[in-house]
Amino acid sequence: MADNTEVIVNPKEDIVDPWTVQSSSDKGVDYDRLIEKFGSMRINDDLIKRMEKVTGKPVHHFIRRGIFFSHRELEMILEKYEQKQPFYLYTGRGPSSEAMHLGHLVPFICTQWLQETFDVPLVIQMTDDEKFLWKEEIKDPDQTYRLAYENAKDIIACGFDINKTFIFSDIDFIGGCPEFYKNICRIEKKVTFNQVKAIFGFNESNNIGQVSFPAIQAAPSFSSSFPKIFGGHTRVPCLIPCAIDQDPYFRMTRDVAPKLKFLKPALLHSVFFPALQGAQGKMSSSDPTSSIFLTDTQKEIEDKINKYAYSGGGATLEEHRKKGGDLDTDVSYQYLRFFLEDDVKLERLGKEYKTGSLTTGDLKKELIAVLQKLVGGHQEKRQRVTEDIVKQYMKPRPLNYKF
Amino acid sequence: MADPSVENQVNGQAEEDLVNPWTVSSSSLKGVDYDKLIKKFGSAKIDDGLIERMEKLTGKPVHHFIKRGIFFSHREMHMILDLYEKKQPFYLYTGRGPSSGSMHLGHLVPFICTKWLQETFDVPLVIQLTDDEKFLWKDLTVEETIELSMKNAKDIIACGFDVNKTFIFSDYDYIGKCSEFYKNITRVQKLVTYNQVKGIFGFDDSTYIGKISFPAIQAAPSFSSSFPHIFGGNKKVPCLIPCAIDQDPYFRMTRDVAPRLQYLKPALLHSSFFPALQGAQSKMSSSDPTSSIFLTDTPKEIKNKINKYAYSGGGATVEEHKEKGGNLEVDVSYQYLRFFLDDDEKLEKLGNEYKSGELLTGYLKKELITILQELIADHQKRRSLVTDDDVKQFMTPRKLNYNY
Numbered sequence: 055m056a057d058n059t060e061v062i063v064n065p066k067e068d069i070v071d072p073w074t075v076q077s078s079s080d081k082g083v084d085y086d087r088l089i090e091k092f093g094s095m096r097i098n099d100d101l102i103k104r105m106e107k108v109t110g111k112p113v114h115h116f117i118r119r120g121i122f123f124s125h126r127e128l129e130m131i132l133e134k135y136e137q138k139q140p141f142y143l144y145t146g147r148g149p150s151s152e153a154m155h156l157g158h159l160v161p162f163i164c165t166q167w168l169q170e171t172f173d174v175p176l177v178i179q180m181t182d183d184e185k186f187l188w189k190e191e192i193k194d195p196d197q198t199y200r201l202a203y204e205n206a207k208d209i210i211a212c213g214f215d216i217n218k219t220f221i222f223s224d225i226d227f228i229g230g231c232p233e234f235y236k237n238i239c240r241i242e243k244k245v246t247f248n249q250v251k252a253i254f255g256f257n258e259s260n261n262i263g264q265v266s267f268p269a270i271q272a273a274p275s276f277s278s279s280f281p282k283i284f285g286g287h288t289r290v291p292c293l294i295p296c297a298i299d300q301d302p303y304f305r306m307t308r309d310v311a312p313k314l315k316f317l318k319p320a321l322l323h324s325v326f327f328p329a330l331q332g333a334q335g336k337m338s339s340s341d342p343t344s345s346i347f348l349t350d351t352q353k354e355i356e357d358k359i360n361k362y363a364y365s366g367g368g369a370t371l372e373e374h375r376k377k378g379g380d381l382d383t384d385v386s387y388q389y390l391r392f393f394l395e396d397d398v399k400l401e402r403l404g405k406e407y408k409t410g411s412l413t414t415g416d417l418k419k420e421l422i423a424v425l426q427k428l429v430g431g432h433q434e435k436r437q438r439v440t441e442d443i444v445k446q447y448m449k450p451r452p453l454n455y456k457f
Numbered sequence: 458m459a460d461p462s463v464e465n466q467v468n469g470q471a472e473e474d475l476v477n478p479w480t481v482s483s484s485s486l487k488g489v490d491y492d493k494l495i496k497k498f499g500s501a502k503i504d505d506g507l508i509e510r511m512e513k514l515t516g517k518p519v520h521h522f523i524k525r526g527i528f529f530s531h532r533e534m535h536m537i538l539d540l541y542e543k544k545q546p547f548y549l550y551t552g553r554g555p556s557s558g559s560m561h562l563g564h565l566v567p568f569i570c571t572k573w574l575q576e577t578f579d580v581p582l583v584i585q586l587t588d589d590e591k592f593l594w595k596d597l598t599v600e601e602t603i604e605l606s607m608k609n610a611k612d613i614i615a616c617g618f619d620v621n622k623t624f625i626f627s628d629y630d631y632i633g634k635c636s637e638f639y640k641n642i643t644r645v646q647k648l649v650t651y652n653q654v655k656g657i658f659g660f661d662d663s664t665y666i667g668k669i670s671f672p673a674i675q676a677a678p679s680f681s682s683s684f685p686h687i688f689g690g691n692k693k694v695p696c697l698i699p700c701a702i703d704q705d706p707y708f709r710m711t712r713d714v715a716p717r718l719q720y721l722k723p724a725l726l727h728s729s730f731f732p733a734l735q736g737a738q739s740k741m742s743s744s745d746p747t748s749s750i751f752l753t754d755t756p757k758e759i760k761n762k763i764n765k766y767a768y769s770g771g772g773a774t775v776e777e778h779k780e781k782g783g784n785l786e787v788d789v790s791y792q793y794l795r796f797f798l799d800d801d802e803k804l805e806k807l808g809n810e811y812k813s814g815e816l817l818t819g820y821l822k823k824e825l826i827t828i829l830q831e832l833i834a835d836h837q838k839r840r841s842l843v844t845d846d847d848v849k850q851f852m853t854p855r856k857l858n859y860n861y
Contacts, residue, residue, distance in 0.1 A: 225636050228633070228639050229637070229638065230636070232630060233633075235633045239589050239629075239667055243592065245666050246664060247651065247664055257651075260650065261651070262646050264646075265666050265670060
């Protein structure tokens with residue numbers, strides 16, 4: 055289904071694809087159901103223990119708290135790591151607007167942690183061509199090309215190691231690396247319209263660029279797409295941290311990989327960062343009241359949380375003290391799960407809110423402080439990212455690894 | 458089901474000509490009915506008026522391909538002549554799908570005409586080698602199609618293009634080198650739906666997604682902004698595309714999209730098909746060696762192929778032939794002479810004599826064999842002189858001898 059401008063109110067079943075995320079309940083998407091439907095695996099305690107054993111440190115709180123909740127073949131990656139064999143990370147961003155929001159940070163925060171922990175190269179794809187092909191209001195690829203470079207600054211501000219990270223715009227890289235385009239063609243020859251119809255819901259009125267785009271998002275999963283980084287090696291395995299709505303692209307990729315004698319990429323899926331109004335939608339750059347933008351001022355953050363963040367607390371103070379707050383639907387609490395690193399404090403706040411001893415106002419206060427610091431810190435780091443630094447990250451070049 | 462079908466009455470039964478980039482077939486011995494095709498496609502016949510105007514403007518006779526109606530149809534050729542008159546620039550664009558190492562006589566046709574156009578009008582030329590297309594359509598690897606591109610480039614260069622005025626490019630090479638080209642591809646892709654390519658090219662739901670989006674890649678060279686090193690970023694240098702008529706669907710689509718991108722619609726010159734040896738019901742094909750005269754054939758092979766396989770419009774016996782004469786329209790040897798015998802007078806003489814039965818099939822074929830042996834031997838000689846460095850030169854994105 056192309057285009058998420060249409061919001062389907064109260065769908066009967068959860069809708070999850072790269073362009074639309076709408077849940078049928080106010081608790082949000084049923085992720086257990088989704089794992090079953092998609093055929094991925096839950097990240098369970100055993101897997102977490104294994105990761106901690108293998109890396110010698112606790113997992114990121116995103117993984118511990120089930121924000122990254124599902125995977126495909128993560129064990130294979132851990133095996134490689136144990137055998138001191140290489141793998142690389144691949145994630146991406148669709149640069150449809152200048153302002154990125156908190157939800158966009160989630161995969162990048164986790165990816166940065168993975169890069170640090172496993173010490174592996176990372177490629178980040180900016181799908182400027184995709185956004186041009188999909189957005190009616192974007193009249194020329196030059197616009198999304200520019201957005202790609204702007205968004206790259208926010209991504210770089212997440213702290214990726216310049217010697218281990220290659221960020222690329224599709225327009226630059228397709229128009230700069232024949233090996234990438236060749237892989238795109240190889241994939242395009244293994245996927246029919248019937249298949250993209252079934253996987254993505256395409257139909258006759260999709261433009262022909264949209265129809266073939268999935269091959270472009272698939273191609274970075276194969277190390278031969280990056281000759282300067284991997285020296286022509288075609289079988290360095292790939293791990294893709296992404297939001298679960300991206301999974302269809304990689305189910306398709308995993309299906310195609312063996313036919314090309316490439317390795318299937320492994321995946322780490324995250325849940326959605328809920329919109330301010332509640333867990334039925336996902337944050338969207340096109341709706342300012344649904345999001346906390348990385349450009350919001352301290353005051354804007356305060357106002358948005360106070361005004362729009364859906365409360366799972368009681369309708370009145372009495373009711374709240376009596377019944378307590380519903381942690382599952384309370385957006386402020388959910389946001390704290392993402393961004394309050396302190397496990398102990400999070401648990402305390404959760405208990406107090408649930409029993410009603412902590413009010414919504416006070417919970418929000420905690421959150422506002424956390425977000426102001428996070429966003430303020432991000433803005434500072436972003437300011438230090440110059441055009442030259444962006445260019446360095448985006449230059450096709452060998453990284454600090456030999457293959 | 459691939460598209461434009463043209464009614465063709467044969468023995469009282471309505472038969473359809475099938476003409477699209479991947480299939481050309483007709484049930485009639487005379488081949489495709491080109492007049493009907495012009496109507497169906499909506500192009501215009503190259504008439505005497507146009508020919509006269511060309512000759513007046515250029516100060517010389519048109520190439521015999523145009524005179525004899527081998528290039529028979531066009532779109533907006535008058536617009537191109539208007540520009541030439543006003544000393545305003547345009548450029549040429551043609552191409553080749555490198556599906557095999559060996560090119561055949563039929564492939565030479567657009568290149569011969571294009572070279573004449575380049576010389577006559579003194580304009581730059583881009584030649585697209587669609588190695589990605591052939592990869593998507595044929596059972597070939599990427600590496601194989603690239604290799605074929607390089608091989609075919611030598612044959613094309615051997616046609617005599619001016620290195621200072623010609624840019625030859627392989628899609629795999631050029632898409633991966635020039636963002637402006639890729640951007641134009643996406644601009645075209647955005648304006649064409651799957652529904653449209655289904656209608657135009659006969660794709661269906663079991664078609665690979667690569668094929669579905671390919672037409673945008675053949676469209677993009679029609680726009681001068683795809684070649685920043687040649688046109689310096691000028692987006693509005695008009696384009697003239699000499700090609701065989703089966704390529705027209707790509708450019709009908711391109712002409713439809715152009716104004717929405719604020720680009721100019723390309724003009725076109727269409728050629729008819731070089732008939733297969735067995736007759737004009739099909740076009741010559743690399744995949745069927747007995748249908749083709751290859752550019753690598755030896756003089757003996759040429760002789761044998763013409764003698765053995767060239768469909769004869771002559772009488773079944775010598776008596777019958779002397780009595781009824783030969784049918785020029787279905788006789789493949791005569792048709793080939795129309796293509797490759799430069800001398801108008803001689804061609805007419807042979808035609809008259811064959812038609813009246815005076816000249817026998819064997820002798821007609823002998824005339825043809827001599828001409829083809831010379832043509833191909835010359836080509837092979839010129840090709841042997843083309844080095845890998847020459848190819849590199851032609852294929853380097855660079856400024857040509859023109860300023861914009």
